[in-house]
Amino acid sequence: MIAQSRPFGQRYAFVVVAVIFFCLLIAAGLRSAPAVMMLPLEESFGWRRDVISMAAGVGILLYGLTGPFAAALMERIGLRRTLLAALLIMSGSTALSLLMSKPWHLFITWGVFSGIGSGAVASVLGATIVNRWFKTNRGLMMGLMSASSATGMLVFLPLIASLAQAGGWKPVAIAVSIATAALVPLVLLLVPERPASIGQVRYGADADDVPPVSPASQGNFLTHTLNTLRRAAGTRVFWYLFATFFVCGFTTNGLVGTHLIAFCGDMGIGEVQAAGLLSMMGIFDLIGTTLSGWLTDRFDPRKLLGVYYAVRGLSLIYLPYSGFSATSLIIFAVLYGLDWIATVPPTLRSPKASLASRSGPIVFGWIVAGHQVGAAAAAAFGGTMRELQGNYELAFLIAGMTGIAAACISLLINTSKPAFEAEPQAA
Numbered sequence: 001m002i003a004q005s006r007p008f009g010q011r012y013a014f015v016v017v018a019v020i021f022f023c024l025l026i027a028a029g030l031r032s033a034p035a036v037m038m039l040p041l042e043e044s045f046g047w048r049r050d051v052i053s054m055a056a057g058v059g060i061l062l063y064g065l066t067g068p069f070a071a072a073l074m075e076r077i078g079l080r081r082t083l084l085a086a087l088l089i090m091s092g093s094t095a096l097s098l099l100m101s102k103p104w105h106l107f108i109t110w111g112v113f114s115g116i117g118s119g120a121v122a123s124v125l126g127a128t129i130v131n132r133w134f135k136t137n138r139g140l141m142m143g144l145m146s147a148s149s150a151t152g153m154l155v156f157l158p159l160i161a162s163l164a165q166a167g168g169w170k171p172v173a174i175a176v177s178i179a180t181a182a183l184v185p186l187v188l189l190l191v192p193e194r195p196a197s198i199g200q201v202r203y204g205a206d207a208d209d210v211p212p213v214s215p216a217s218q219g220n221f222l223t224h225t226l227n228t229l230r231r232a233a234g235t236r237v238f239w240y241l242f243a244t245f246f247v248c249g250f251t252t253n254g255l256v257g258t259h260l261i262a263f264c265g266d267m268g269i270g271e272v273q274a275a276g277l278l279s280m281m282g283i284f285d286l287i288g289t290t291l292s293g294w295l296t297d298r299f300d301p302r303k304l305l306g307v308y309y310a311v312r313g314l315s316l317i318y319l320p321y322s323g324f325s326a327t328s329l330i331i332f333a334v335l336y337g338l339d340w341i342a343t344v345p346p347t348l349r350s351p352k353a354s355l356a357s358r359s360g361p362i363v364f365g366w367i368v369a370g371h372q373v374g375a376a377a378a379a380a381f382g383g384t385m386r387e388l389q390g391n392y393e394l395a396f397l398i399a400g401m402t403g404i405a406a407a408c409i410s411l412l413i414n415t416s417k418p419a420f421e422a423e424p425q426a427a
Contacts, residue, residue, distance in 0.1 A: 010195075010200055010201065010202075010203045010204070010205075011203070012195075012198060012200060013133040013134060013195070013200075013202070013203040014203075015190060016129060016133055016190070016191055016192070017129065017133070017141060017144070017145070019186050019187060019190050019191050020125060020126065020129050020145065020191070021144065021145065021148045022148075022183065022186065023083065023087070023121050023125070023183055023187070024121060024122070024125065024126060024145060024148035025148045026090075026121075026176075026179050026180055026183055027090070027118045027121040027122060027180075028148060028156075029156030029157075029160070029176060029179065030090055030094065030114060030118050030176050030180065031059070031060070031063060031118055031253065031257075032156060032157060032160075032253070032257055032278075033094075033110075033156070033160055033172055033173075033176055034052070034053075034055070034056040034059070034110060034258065035056075035157075035257055035258050035259070035260070035261050035262075035278075036157065036160050036161045036164045036172060036261060036271060036275060037052075037110075037164060037169040037172055037173075038052050038053070038056075038258075038261070038262050039164075039261075039262065039265060039271065040164050040168045040169040040172075041106070041169050043168075044168055044169060045101075045103075047103055047106075048387065049262065049383050049386055049387060050380070050383035050384050050386070050387045051103050051383075052106065052383070053258060053259070053379050053380060053382060053383030054107075054379070054380050054383065055103070055106045055107045055110055055111045056110070056111070056258050056379045057111075057254075057258075057375075057376040057377070057379035057380040058107055058111035058112065058115060058376070059110055059111045059112075059114050059115035059118075060115065060249075060253065060254060060258075060372050060375040060376040060379055061115065061372055061373060061375075061376035062111070062112060062115030062116050062119055062372075063115045063116075063118050063119040063122060063372050063375075064119065064122075064249070064368055064369040064370070064371055064372020064373055064375070064376070065119065065369050065372065065373075066115065066116050066119025066120055066122075067119050067120075067122050067123065067124040067365035067366075067368045067369055067372075068124065068225050068228070068229070068362050068365030068366045068368075068369060069222065069225050069365075070082060070086070070119060070120035070122075070124055070125070070365070071124040071127070071128055071225075071362045071364075071365040072222075072224055072225040072228075072362055073120075074125075074128050078193055079125075079128060079129075079132075079191075079193055079194075080187060080188075080191060080192075080193055082120055083120065083121065083125065083187055083191070084184060084187055084188070085120075086116075086117045086118070086119075086120035086121050087117070087121065087180050087181070087183050087184050087187065088117075088181075088184065089113055089114075089116060089117030090114055090117035090118055090121070090176075090180040091177045091178075091180040091181040091184075092113070092177075093108075093109045093110070093113035093114045093117060094109065094110070094114060094173050094176045094177040094180070095173070095174075095177040096109050096113075097109035097110055097173050098170055098173055098174070119372075122368065123145070123146065123344060123364065123365075123368045123371075124362075124364060124365040124368060126142060126145030126146065126148075127142065127145075127364045127365075129145070130142050130145065132194050132195065132202070133194075133195060133202055133203060134202055134203045134204060135201075135202040135203060135204040135205035136203065136204030136205075137203070137204060137297075138297075139293045139294065139296040139297035139345050140290070140293045140294055140297060141293070142293055142344065142345050143289050143290045143291070143292050143293015143294065143296070143344070143345045144289075144290055144293065146289045146293070146341050146344035146345065147285065147286045147289040147290050147341075157275040157276075157278050157279050157282070158272065158275050158276055158279050159175070160172045160175060160176070160275075161261070161271045161272045161274070161275030161276075162272055163175060164271060165270070165271050165272055224362075225362055225365075228362045228363060228366070229366050232363050232366060236414070237413055237414060238363075238366075238367070240409055240410070240412055240413050241347055241367050241370075241413070242366070242367055242370035243370070243406070243409055244305060244309065244343070244347070244406045244409050244410055245343070245347060245367050245368065245370040245371040245374070246370045246371065246373060246374035247309065247374060247402045247403060247405065247406035248309075248341070248343050248347075248371050248374065248406070249370070249371035249372055249373065249374030249375030249376075249378070250374035250375065250377060250378040250399060250402055251312055251313070251316060251374075251378070251399045251400075251402060251403050252340055252341060252375065253375045254374055254375030254376065254377065254378025254379045254381075254382070255316075255378040255379070255381075255382050255395065255396065255399050256278075256316075256336070257278075257375075258375075258378070258379040258382060258383075259379075259382040259383070259386070259392060259395070260274065260277070260278060261274040261275060261278070262386070262392075263392045263396075264277065264324070266391060266392065267324045268324075269324065277329055277333050280330070280333040280334075280337060281333050281336055281337030281340055282337065282340075283337065284333065284334055284337030284338045284340075285337045285338065285339075285340035285341060285342070287338065288337065288338035288339060288340065288342045289340070289341050289342045289344065289345070291342075292304065292308075292342035292343075292344075292345050292346065293345040295345075295346075296345040296346045301345075301346030301347070302346070302410050302411055302413045303411070304342075304346040305343055305346050305347065305406075305407070305410035305413075306407045306408075306410045306411050307407075308339050308342050308343050308346075308407075309343070309403050309404070309406040309407035309410060310403065310404060310407040311335060311338075311339050312336065312339045312400075312403040313399075313400045313401065313402070313403025313404040313405075313406070313407065314400065314403075314404075315332055315335045315336045315339070315400075316336070316396050316397075316399050316400035316403060317396075317397055317400035317401070318332065318400075319332050319396055320392070320393040320396050320397060347367065378395075378399065381395060382395045
């Protein structure tokens with residue numbers, strides 16, 4: 001294959017990061033859209049809140065479970081093909097939802113298909129890009145990639161909340177569909193398959209650098225993905241990371257991301273104001289997660305995780321008793337926002353940077369699956385508790401206690417040896 005020349009030399013890696021950042025941003029916008037659609041869907045169709053949140057939970061669950069298979073598929077058929085297919089699925093499924101009239105239509109469009117599509121445009125995509133394009137500055141780059149979900153909230157939530165308040169749920173679906181479709185030409189034009197495709201090596205690498213080659217690039221990608229899970233599941237560290245990331249998902253996009261706007265609505269706060277609160281969190285998470293990547297390159301990741309989860313747990317316990325005044329909500333937004341997904345960079349590096357492994361992105365994909373299983377559980381749990389009790393108070397208190405538990409589990413991670421069993425070498 002003839003290498004196609006691109007400008008900037010090794011720094012072209014930052015062009016790729018910029019495009020992928022936007023892809024992750026739009027995917028985050030798609031995943032956050034059900035939060036602002038919940039009340040309009042309830043009003044338009046008379047569907048119960050637990051039914052709508054269950055559909056959102058299906059989307060979140062498949063978003064997580066798709067990740068490790070998508071990481072392997074990127075190695076097998078190519079990152080560009082996988083990413084383009086995912087963007088088309090996301091755009092098509094949200095556009096198709098404009099025709100829905102029954103709850104199962106919501107499950108299929110915003111649950112199944114959008115979950116599968118956005119699952120390929122998630123943290124595993126960021127991990128794959130960092131693995132392929134960077135030899136140095138990985139923690140910082142992964143922090144920046146992770147922060148894209150916060151920026152997605154920052155950019156999208158006020159806009160789509162305004163659309164929902166003015167015209168219901170349909171303008172939200174149209175906006176998300178157009179935004180995802182607009183990314184297709186950017187990926188086609190600006191994202192090479194790998195540095196070698198443009199005659200370059202990874203950023204920070206010497207000219208003779210040989211990047212790691214994943215075993216998933218040959219053979220059956222499904223078999224390799226499941227075998228990677230089997231090897232990783234034989235280690236205690238994997239389950240510690242899986243458990244803490246389960247809590248991470250449970251306490252972020254599962255509960256807060258899905259139900260905070262509805263919780264604020266119950267307390268007399270309008271959708272646009274509540275979306276503004278989430279946007280404020282997005283601003284502080286953009287800062288917090290990028291800073292977390294910088295800290296992860298310098299400090300013990302398990303101690304960072306312990307601090308992050310403890311702060312998150314305490315902030316969730318605080319919210320139901322905050323009185324929902326402007327001052328108290330700003331305090332919550334700052335504390336919770338700085339911590340929203342600051343856990344991603346240290347999780348990725350706990351211990352022995354899994355990106356250094358040839359199957360690192362796939363292992364990380366399975367850990368992220370734990371995040372989305374937790375998020376799906378919280379989305380359904382929050383809606384059920386709201387229907388049973390008439391409020392969200394106990395749901396947020398329980399979530400806060402799981403954050404404290406995750407802080408304790410983080411400190412049990414053993415950093416003295418490699419986390420995961422090495423992949424078998426090809427004969």
